[in-house]
Amino acid sequence: MHNLASIIQSILKELFGSSPSLDLLYTFLGYLVPCLTVVTVIGMIGGILTLMERKVAGAIQNRLGPNRVGPYGSLQWIADAIKLHLKEDIIPALADKNLFRLAPYIVFVGTVLTGLVIPFGGSFIVVDLNVGLIFLIVAVSLVVIGLLMSGWASNNKWALLGGIRSAAQIVSYEIPSALALLTVILITGSFSMQKIVAEQGLFPWQWFIFYNPFTFIAFFIFGIASLAELNRVPFDFPEAESELVSGYNVEYSSMRFGFFFAAEFGNIFVTASIATAVFLGGGNIGLDPYESGIGYQLLMVLVFFAKAIPLCFVSLWVRWTLPRLRIDQMMSMCWKYLIPISFVCLTCTALWMLVFNGNGIFWRMSG
């Protein structure tokens, strides 16, 4: 029993008995229910983040932000989603229609796939793959195909430039972010997300971010690289408003645009959850995630969200602080700084494991 699906399957088996044809149905349901939940949770958190982004922007600029729909504008994101659904869906006459229709879904699927292996604390993980982290890295970079596709299919120079930029940017920043995550893999010796979370503990000195100085640096490298992978300011070249109008999604309208939007903000939450799970101990409160009672499991979920949501806010905070870099600065930052430093972190962590016999800085404290 290492994921939610098998737990649901066993519960169904106990309730309705088992036979080969029913087992097939149980398997289907066991995966469908958690998948739909994850899509909904990520979509909703993405929606709320669009509201929070405007609220935070307002607060930083001494404004109010949205304040008309619902108390303190708290229902604004629902109104926005309804508005996007009701808009006319325009496809340019000279666009490559099939690719144009497909692209937003690929971007969104990339986001949802990452949600499948995120351990939300306790047994709440859709599937605990033994290559979980590799799967995450792959799924995150699926976005680039969607962006390039939308840029090409729009038959628009701005969109194409945005697509090309996103390809250059995401492929480059994939390397430091993957290397930063690999430093943790050296410590756990496993790609399974639940295993990575289980190796950490409740207290900060048990988290991998404080394992040694190099994982500490790796955490920040992952943070910067994932900002770039998300196309967020200060790395929002694919949609640089001042140069490319809106970049790769300039021709999109209606809910197709909404998918890009939801994927962008869903990805903020997804990367924050990855950072939480890998570096900040995830939902680990020092108990076994599968054996403890449902109350403790919900507490683990709470702990997980208490760590992930502030990280989302850091992303918003950075967006309203820093201006956009120049494109050559962005490239030199990746290839000259982030990649060498992440290699140093990787090598030094490997040496650390050798010299200190696999113990972290605080190994005496964490026992």
Add this chain to the structure above:
Amino acid sequence: MNPAIQYFKNIWDAIYTVSFGMIITLKYWVKEPPITIEYPDRLKKGPLILSGNSLEEIVSDRFRGYLTVDFSTCIGCLQCMITCPIDIIAIETEKRDDVRFITRFDINQSKCMYCGLCVEVCPTDAIVHSKRFEGACYDIKELCIRHVETAVPVAKRPSKGEAESA
């Protein structure tokens, strides 16, 4: 500078400047209250809305709103009418038993461009901008405001000394 030193200095600069900027925005985020006035929700209107600002407070002292005329000082000199560049002030005076009365004082507020020339030229400061700006109405004729309903006598012309001291 040695390129190797420059390399580490660049990293330090990036960390320093980014954290410096983030601390500034954090200060604004957490400490500074919004300066937006939620017009018209938070205006002090009835007894129900206790907090908030009154209309007087949200407009500045030199705000050029609707024109008002104080007939206790207006001497009926017609200066404002003559000086108005677009002729939207209409004043009529009438002499009854040696006393001049103002029988009409209309200002067509829908055309007024709030240039303030009439205010400047008035010798007794009778015509001034008020702070009123909420003028939406369904008929544009409502914006032609009659300041005189029944004829009012003009004020006494101030003597030289008074005018100078005022």
